[in-house]
Amino acid sequence: MTERVYLDWNATAPLRPEAMAAMAKAWELAGNPSSVHAEGRQARRMVEDARTAVASAVGAAPGNVTFTSGGTEANVLALAPGARRAGGRPAQRLLVSAIEHASVLMGGRFPPDLVSRIGVTADGLIDLDQLRRSLAEGAAALVSMMAANNETGAVQPIAEVAEIVHSAGSLLHVDAIQSVGKIPFDIKELDADLVSLSAHKIGGPKGIGALVAGERIEGVEPLLRGGGQERGHRAGTENVAGIAGFGAAVVAAIRTLATETARLETLRNRLEGGLRHTAGAIIFSEKAPRLPNTTLFTVPGLRAETAVIGFDLEGIAVSSGSACSSGKVQPSHVLEAMGFGPKIAQGAVRLSLGWSTSQTDIDCCLEAWRKLANALLSEERNTA
Structure with a gap:
C-alpha cells in the first residue's frame, strides 16, 4: 500500500483547506482584536465573522458564543455550580451520563461529592428512568451529556432529555463536539442550555473551541478572569488565527452536511457489512441511532492494542475504543457502562470516517x- 488510509476522524480531522486559508490570512494581521485602530478592527472583524459562523451552525445568537482553548475548557467552563435559567433555581449538583468525556466525568468545577452518574442501556443510550429518579431526589441540577458518543457514535435523545431536565427545574449541558458538522444540531430545537464545541473534530485547528449558551441561561461563572475579552466570559487575548480557522471549518462542514451524511453512512454500512463476515464480530450500538461515520467493533478474543498496531503496519490509522494521554490502550469505560465485561471492552477498535x-x-x-x-x-x- 503506497498511501496511508486515515480512519481516525473522531480523534481529530485533518485541517480543511478553507481553515488553513483563513488562518494564513489571520497570521498576516498585526492587530490585537481589542485595539481600536484599523489593524485591531481588522482582527476584531475576523473574530466576529467566525463567531457568527459558529453561532449559525448551531442555531444560536452570536453574542452567546464564547471562544475557548478547546472542548475540554468549554466543558469545564460550563460545569460550575450556580448556573441557572432566567427565573430558575441555581444548579447545586451535577448529573452526568456514565459514558462522557473525562473532562465531564471529573465534574468540571463541581466538588466530587456533588457529582452523580446516570447509567446507560446496552445500546449506549441514557437511562431516562434513572435520570428522572435522580432529578427528583434533590436540589436543582446541571445535567451534562454528549449529543453523540465519541466511541460508539450512539446519538442521544437530547430533546427528550431536555424536557425531563427542565420539567424538574434543572439545566442541560450538551457536549456536541462529535455531532456538530456530522448531523443536524440546533440549540433551540433541542432546548439545550449550554453546548460545547471543538474545532479540530470538523477540520478546524487544534486548540480552539467554544461554549454556546441558550437564550435563557444565566449565571455561568468565568473560568479565566482578567481582561474583558469574550464579553467578560473568558479573559485573555483571542486566538485570532484559531478562531478564524474554526469559523471557516464550520462553514465548510455545514455547507456539505446533508450530502456528506448520506455518503458517509453508505461507506460505513459497506465497512460494517465486511466486518460482519468475521465470525463472532460485534458492532456496538448498532441498534441505536448513530453518527453516520462511526463504527466500534470487536471480535471475542481480540486485543485492541494489537489490532491497532496491526492496522498501522498495514498503513491504516484506526484507534481503540479509549486511549489515555500516554497512548496506552485502556478498557473502554463506555463499553463497561453499557454492560460489557473487560474482556470485550479491551478489544474494541474504532473506525471513523470523514x-x-x-x-x-x-x-x-x-x-x-x-x-x-x-x-x-x-x-x-494461543496466549490466553
Missing part, C-alpha cells in the same frame, strides 16, 4: 482486516 474517505479506503481497510483477523485472533487464543 470527508476525504473513499470507497477505496474502506476496501483497503477490509482487505487489511481479512489479513489481520486470523493471525490476531489465533495469537490471542
Whole structure:
C-alpha cells in the first residue's frame, strides 16, 4: 500500500483547506482584536465573522458564543455550580451520563461529592428512568451529556432529555463536539442550555473551541478572569488565527452536511457489512441511532492494542475504543457502562470516517482486516 488510509476522524480531522486559508490570512494581521485602530478592527472583524459562523451552525445568537482553548475548557467552563435559567433555581449538583468525556466525568468545577452518574442501556443510550429518579431526589441540577458518543457514535435523545431536565427545574449541558458538522444540531430545537464545541473534530485547528449558551441561561461563572475579552466570559487575548480557522471549518462542514451524511453512512454500512463476515464480530450500538461515520467493533478474543498496531503496519490509522494521554490502550469505560465485561471492552477498535474517505479506503481497510483477523485472533487464543 503506497498511501496511508486515515480512519481516525473522531480523534481529530485533518485541517480543511478553507481553515488553513483563513488562518494564513489571520497570521498576516498585526492587530490585537481589542485595539481600536484599523489593524485591531481588522482582527476584531475576523473574530466576529467566525463567531457568527459558529453561532449559525448551531442555531444560536452570536453574542452567546464564547471562544475557548478547546472542548475540554468549554466543558469545564460550563460545569460550575450556580448556573441557572432566567427565573430558575441555581444548579447545586451535577448529573452526568456514565459514558462522557473525562473532562465531564471529573465534574468540571463541581466538588466530587456533588457529582452523580446516570447509567446507560446496552445500546449506549441514557437511562431516562434513572435520570428522572435522580432529578427528583434533590436540589436543582446541571445535567451534562454528549449529543453523540465519541466511541460508539450512539446519538442521544437530547430533546427528550431536555424536557425531563427542565420539567424538574434543572439545566442541560450538551457536549456536541462529535455531532456538530456530522448531523443536524440546533440549540433551540433541542432546548439545550449550554453546548460545547471543538474545532479540530470538523477540520478546524487544534486548540480552539467554544461554549454556546441558550437564550435563557444565566449565571455561568468565568473560568479565566482578567481582561474583558469574550464579553467578560473568558479573559485573555483571542486566538485570532484559531478562531478564524474554526469559523471557516464550520462553514465548510455545514455547507456539505446533508450530502456528506448520506455518503458517509453508505461507506460505513459497506465497512460494517465486511466486518460482519468475521465470525463472532460485534458492532456496538448498532441498534441505536448513530453518527453516520462511526463504527466500534470487536471480535471475542481480540486485543485492541494489537489490532491497532496491526492496522498501522498495514498503513491504516484506526484507534481503540479509549486511549489515555500516554497512548496506552485502556478498557473502554463506555463499553463497561453499557454492560460489557473487560474482556470485550479491551478489544474494541474504532473506525471513523470523514470527508476525504473513499470507497477505496474502506476496501483497503477490509482487505487489511481479512489479513489481520486470523493471525490476531489465533495469537490471542494461543496466549490466553
